[in-house]
Amino acid sequence: MTVLRNNAGDPAKHQQAIEALARESDTPVEHVRELYEIEHARLNSQARVKTFVSVLATRLVRNVLHAERSSDS
Incomplete structure (x- = not known):
């Protein structure tokens, strides 16, 4: 998926x-x-x-990564 690479905004x-x-x-x-x-x-x-889409996306990804780390433990 190349959503951001081709999306307007600040890459x-x-x-x-x-x-x-x-x-x-x-x-x-x-x-x-x-x-x-x-x-x-x-x-x-x-x-x-x-x-604030970028801020929210960052927060959600941080939560997913935290959950992935927790399930690996």
Whole structure:
């Protein structure tokens, strides 16, 4: 899925969020990117106001990564 790579907006901002989540969770960047793109696309398609879509997507991905870590333990 290449939602963000071809999407208008600030790709550098998305990349920074993805890389920060990957570092924070010690997870491969590509896995985080896949989760982020899915959440961002879902939220963006439903949002009337798009201002905080990135923030919400970051939060949801962080929750998913935390749940994945917890289930691995």
